[in-house]
Amino acid sequence: MKIGVLALQGDFEEHVVVLRRLGVEAVEVRLPKDLDDLNGLIIPGGESTTIGKLAVDFKLLEPLRRFGQENAVWGTCAGAIFLSKDAHRRQPLLGLMDITVERNAFGRQVASFEVDIEVPLLEKVAPGGGPYHAVFIRAPLIVAVHGKAQALACLEDGRIVAAQQEHWLATVFHPELTADDRFHRYFLQMAGYNKRVE
Amino acid sequence: MEAQVATFSVKKGLAQMLKGGVIMDVVTAEHARIAEDAGAVAVMALERVPADIRADGGVARMSDPELILQIMDSVSIPVMAKCRIGHFVEAQILEAIGVDYIDESEVLTPADEAHHINKHPFKVPFVCGCRNLGEALRRVGEGAAMIRTKGEAGTGDVVEAVRHARSVLGEIRRLQGMAEEELMAYAKEIGAPYELVVETRQLGRMPVVNFAAGGIATPADAGLMMQLGVDGVFVGSGIFKSGDPAKRAAAIVKATTHYKDPYILAEVSRNLGDPMVGRQISSIPEGELIAQRGW
Numbered sequence: 001m002k003i004g005v006l007a008l009q010g011d012f013e014e015h016v017v018v019l020r021r022l023g024v025e026a027v028e029v030r031l032p033k034d035l036d037d038l039n040g041l042i043i044p045g046g047e048s049t050t051i052g053k054l055a056v057d058f059k060l061l062e063p064l065r066r067f068g069q070e071n072a073v074w075g076t077c078a079g080a081i082f083l084s085k086d087a088h089r090r091q092p093l094l095g096l097m098d099i100t101v102e103r104n105a106f107g108r109q110v111a112s113f114e115v116d117i118e119v120p121l122l123e124k125v126a127p128g129g130g131p132y133h134a135v136f137i138r139a140p141l142i143v144a145v146h147g148k149a150q151a152l153a154c155l156e157d158g159r160i161v162a163a164q165q166e167h168w169l170a171t172v173f174h175p176e177l178t179a180d181d182r183f184h185r186y187f188l189q190m191a192g193y194n195k196r197v198e
Numbered sequence: 199m200e201a202q203v204a205t206f207s208v209k210k211g212l213a214q215m216l217k218g219g220v221i222m223d224v225v226t227a228e229h230a231r232i233a234e235d236a237g238a239v240a241v242m243a244l245e246r247v248p249a250d251i252r253a254d255g256g257v258a259r260m261s262d263p264e265l266i267l268q269i270m271d272s273v274s275i276p277v278m279a280k281c282r283i284g285h286f287v288e289a290q291i292l293e294a295i296g297v298d299y300i301d302e303s304e305v306l307t308p309a310d311e312a313h314h315i316n317k318h319p320f321k322v323p324f325v326c327g328c329r330n331l332g333e334a335l336r337r338v339g340e341g342a343a344m345i346r347t348k349g350e351a352g353t354g355d356v357v358e359a360v361r362h363a364r365s366v367l368g369e370i371r372r373l374q375g376m377a378e379e380e381l382m383a384y385a386k387e388i389g390a391p392y393e394l395v396v397e398t399r400q401l402g403r404m405p406v407v408n409f410a411a412g413g414i415a416t417p418a419d420a421g422l423m424m425q426l427g428v429d430g431v432f433v434g435s436g437i438f439k440s441g442d443p444a445k446r447a448a449a450i451v452k453a454t455t456h457y458k459d460p461y462i463l464a465e466v467s468r469n470l471g472d473p474m475v476g477r478q479i480s481s482i483p484e485g486e487l488i489a490q491r492g493w
Contacts, residue, residue: 008455009218009239030456045215047239047275054237054455057448077215089274103274109298110321112208115201131199137211138276138298177211 003191004029004038006064008054010046010078014176018184032063040072040191043079045137045174048103051078052092061092068096072167072191074183080170081140097165098147101172105141112137117161119153125185133180134161134173141172167191209323209343212276212298213407216240216344216430220420220451221409223247223434225265227272233437236447240276240298242432243269248305248352248488249435249474258306260288263295270296278325283492284310293322299344300324302337304491305351305434312493317341327411329362329489331369332388335398338406339391345404347428348489349412352435354476356413356422358489363410363426373399412489415440415474417453417467424457441471 003019005012007028019026019042029035041064043051055061067073073096075083082093086100106112116131123129132153142160145151149165162171167190175183219239224230230241245261246254260281270277276298281288283302288309292300302315304327317324318341327348328334334345347366349359369388373395376384381399385392397405407430410423415436423431433450440446449466456462479487 007218009237011214011217013217014214030459046217047215047219049234049275050219050237050239050451053235054452057452058456108270108296109208109212109276109323110293110296111203112212113201113203114205114207116199135207135211137208137215174211177207177214 001025001188001192002027002038003188004035004041006041006043006051006079008046008058008060009050010044011174011176012044015042015044015076018176018181022181022184022188024188031058032060035063035067038067038071040074040187041067042187043073043075043082044176045077045079048078048081048087049091051082056092061094064094065096068094068168072169072187074169074171074187074190076171076174076176077137077139080142080172083168083170087140097163097168097170098145098149099142099163099165099170100144100146101140102143103140104138105143106136106139109138112139115155117153117155119162121152122182122186125182125189129182132182133178135177136161136173139172142170204321206343210406212323213325213344216276216409217407218455219430220447220454221278221430221432222437222447223432224269225438227268229438229443230269230273230277232444233447234273234275236444237451238275238447239430240278241269241273242278242280242301242434243297244280247435247438249354249439250352251305252352252486252488260285260292260306263291266292266297267295280306281315282306283308284313284315286315289315289320289324293320297322302326302342304348304488308491314340314493325409327489327492328366330365330388331373331398332390333492334366334404334408335388335390335394338394342406344407344409346409346411346432348492349410349414350479350482351412351488353413353479353482354415354436354439354474355479356415356419357479359410359413359419359423360426362412362489363423363428366404366408367427370398370403374402413479414450415476416470417449417463420450420453421457421463424454430454436474439474441473446470446473
């Protein structure tokens with residue numbers, strides 16, 4: 001199992017550390033050729049405008065979209081924005097997932113927060129694992145899911161913070177910043193499942 | 199569980215999102231948009247870039263909140279602003295207007311010659327400068343959620359940035375080789391909180407994100423600092439004091455991502471126009487060195 005982490009900018013190193021702890025080979029992806037032989041890709045947190053611009057400059061948009069057609073892709077925060085079809089703003093997006101996101105939906109940094117959320121699907125990786133402690137940093141929100149995209153987790157007030165569409169996963173919080181690796185294990189299951197289908 | 203704001207995790211977490219990126223000094227909303235379009239991960243809003251502060255002399259203070267607010271309105275990326283060392287009321291004002299990060303900065307004239315701000319009670323996170331590991335960990339002990347090596351701001355001369363990064367990163371490497379019983383004496387020697395010395399040794403890196411600053415003016419300078427092992431770079435006067443700011447800014451962003459690839463570094467370094475003129479640090483009288491401010 002070999003998973004890439006898009007390393008244009010952001011907290012890609014944090015994802016790499018979790019993957020290696022789980023015994024998975026992790027590769028930093030900066031150029032199209034780095035996508036060869038990967039079983040899945042994580043797009044980390046960071047600044048979505050920076051990541052989008054660098055993806056355009058180094059001709060990664062099309063290769064990433066092609067990779068995503070065949071393989072599991074997970075975006076955290078900026079990565080979730082980058083995966084979306086609509087971010088309410090003109091900026092480069094992969095446009096894979098049928099979700100609409102709103103950037104900085106909670107306000108500026110002083111409004112960043114952490115909270116426990118219920119994520120039923122995590123029962124699949126760790127039965128009885130309990131609530132998930134999620135860290136939101138200048139986080140976006142998934143304001144709408146369309147088509148085949150489905151909401152996976154919500155805040156208490158019902159606002160959507162995680163979604164899945166087939167082999168694509170979007171979380172607006174940061175599983176790479178906490179010791180709880182259930183989301184990473186769930187994503188690895190997604191990537192493995194996809195490989196068996198091939 | 200109720201949502202918790204302003205925890206150390208979310209303060210430190212924003213800096214983690216800036217890793218591998220370039221934070222640019224801007225003095226107008228237009229500069230801020232140029233910086234965002236070039237791929238900056240954040241901007242530092244201020245009235246004068248360090249090169250001008252140096253040239254003008256006089257007392258350098260927090261910028262006019264009106265200017266900072268205009269810059270906050272003009273971009274979607276985080277906006278940082280500077281307060282004077284020890285000037286906790288300037289920091290309160292910056293928190294009140296909602297900046298995303300406060301730089302308690304030696305570039306401004308210090309307001310307190312013995313104490314830095316107690317940064318723990320603030321909701322907004324702080325970044326502080328350092329020249330060595332002891333200074334870095336004292337700032338973290340006071341609540342800083344991000345560190346930058348100081349370099350010598352406003353010079354365009356990278357030599358002090360290199361000295362400070364080598365000092366911090368070298369001390370962390372030496373710490374790895376120490377026996378546990380040596381740590382208390384080492385903490386005393388460098389004037390750092392013992393618990394943070396233990397944590398740094400265990401992590402094998404600074405407990406918070408560590409950027410380089412002060413004198414970075416070219417894509418090669420950014421690549422140099424990244425290869426030395428910092429998490430990202432601040433570029434102050436180097437962009438808007440150069441011949442073609444938009445082009446240079448974009449090139450430094452690309453160099454910070456592809457810092458290990460000399461072919462890409464060569465490509466992005468081509469035809470950038472004139473760099474900032476700069477000032478060799480060895481020609482500056484000792485009393486005028488900014489990096490010495492901070493305790």
